[in-house]
Amino acid sequence: MALPPPAESIPTRPAATPGGAAPVYRSALTLLATLFFMWGFITVINNTLLPHLRSVFDLNYTQTTLIESVWFIAYFVASIPSAKLIERIGYQKSLVVGLMVMAAGALMMIPAARIPSYGVVLTALFVVASGITLLQVAANPYVAVIGSPETASSRLNLVQAFNSMGTTLAPLFGGYLILSRSTSGTRLDGAAEMTMAERLADAQSVQLPYLIVAGVLVVLAIVIARFNLPALGTATRRAAAEERKHHSLWRHRNLVFGVPAIFIYLIAEIGVSNLFINFVSAPEIGNISHATASNYLFLLWGGMMVGRFAGSFLMRSIPAERVLAGAAIGAFVVMIITTFATGPVAMWTLISVGLFHSIMFPTIFTLGIRGLGPLTEEGSGLLIMAIAGGALVIIQGWLADLYGLQMSFLLTAACELYVLFYALWGARPVVSGSEPPPTDEQLAV
Incomplete structure (x- = not known):
């Protein structure tokens, strides 16, 4: 798994300024x-x-x-x-x-x-x-x-x-x-x-x-x-091998279901962004040139940027799982409308999915490593490698060739449902098996 190399020595940090x-x-x-x-x-x-x-x-x-x-x-x-x-x-x-x-x-x-x-x-x-x-x-x-x-x-x-x-x-x-x-x-x-x-x-x-x-x-x-x-040697912390062997990543439900959540979410995000211009340009949707459609793609990604700021603010008072569940429901609804509507309605609902997708990757990642304690680094590596799920966007391309580009977005809607499942149940930091539950210190990681 793709982990940063262990550090050789932790650097001595210079005194902080008033700004921290x-x-x-x-x-x-x-x-x-x-x-x-x-x-x-x-x-x-x-x-x-x-x-x-x-x-x-x-x-x-x-x-x-x-x-x-x-x-x-x-x-x-x-x-x-x-x-x-x-x-x-x-x-x-x-x-x-x-x-x-x-x-x-x-x-x-x-x-x-x-x-x-x-x-x-x-x-x-x-x-x-x-x-x-x-x-x-x-x-x-x-x-x-x-x-x-x-x-x-x-x-x-x-x-x-x-x-x-x-x-x-x-x-x-x-x-x-x-x-x-x-x-x-x-x-x-x-x-x-x-x-x-x-x-x-x-x-x-x-x-x-x-x-x-x-x-x-x-x-x-x-x-x-x-x-x-x-200069940083081994500024990243790793638990000693003797300590880690008493723990198992696969007993942490939030990680076990979090890895496929990242993998599946990437299929949805990459499928939308890659096929966006072709979809918006279609005669029955926007009937515009690819150059003009790229300006609307700007709005899709801009919505993701705005959504990250908004999600960060909401999570100060609302549990991350609840915010993630709301985003997944919103994304599912707009993708269903995109699949079956036509004209500007279908175009703008596809654009709006960027707002709902915005918080998904960082929130799933944070929930996935919650409570891992000494296994946090290894768990993070698995979640990073799950980014490779974006490679399966080819499945949506195959569906578009068989059933039409618009109907292929049903795959995106299905991906949103898995994210909803993860938010409602899979993200709970419950340790299965005989391993003791995470301590308060581990939950704070």
Whole structure:
């Protein structure tokens, strides 16, 4: 499982300022926030790239969603090698390597567009996703342990907000530089078939955006390589092997049902975002071009950003399980309406699902590790690897080919029902078997 490497020594933290964080850590967080922004940004560029590639290569929905499946397979394949690399070369060098791997993948999109080649596109995106996986494994624990332990949650929420900012702005960037500059992006669905010359020109339209992205990644890698990041050895806490062997992850119901909850939720989130532009563009729904539809995708991701702030506020006074249950019910209702309605109603209900999806991943993750005590780190690793569930978005592509794009969203509705089950029952931190119940200290983890 993809776990951060054990630390060799806990660093001595400099005295905190009145604001609660030492200046050196504030500078590091400012820099690291750019990493979260960039991987959120690049991940969501795929949502504008997919309908574009569907037209360029004349793909069916199964082939289109395979592109995103390859992206999430990289999370599963690269997570353990990433953890081993961090253990070998350290956090800072691993961040640099991750950025350079991402830059290399972005540059591979240029020959993929010139050929053009569907296979090379898949390879390039797998390389980019592998670099992002390395950043995820390195940056998340690093942000958690620098600075005061009392403000760890605040720091993680702050950088996650920058991640949401990247996912919100990416559709505008992709819509302007990819879709609005291509024939496939500006024509309406159902228009005349594209000529070979138009397909070739459209394929080459992705070169400039990815060249810009690669340049930004290289600059960021150089900055991080030269920046004096606080050195961390083994700042992540692991229970001794002797202590851990008396506990079992599989006796914690909230984790056992939490891992599939993350896995299944990712199918819903990725399916909606990847097929959004094709759905909204359909004549019976929005009857708009792909470039215009990308502006509505901005609203979907913007709703997720707003929902995270709102959910954080609500959870101060309402139990997280109850908020999660309300979100799952809301998501189920709007997906049923999306499946059977037409026109603006179907379009706006699909957009609104972002608001309900917003809190699901962080809330499921938090509930999943609740009460694990000395097993918290191992449980977190299983939940992180469950992100690979996004690879199964190809199932929705297959359903769209068989029964139509709109009916395929019934799969999303079914995923929301599992999240509801988890919120109402599966998330309860009850330990099964003979293992003693978690202590107050463990429940506070």
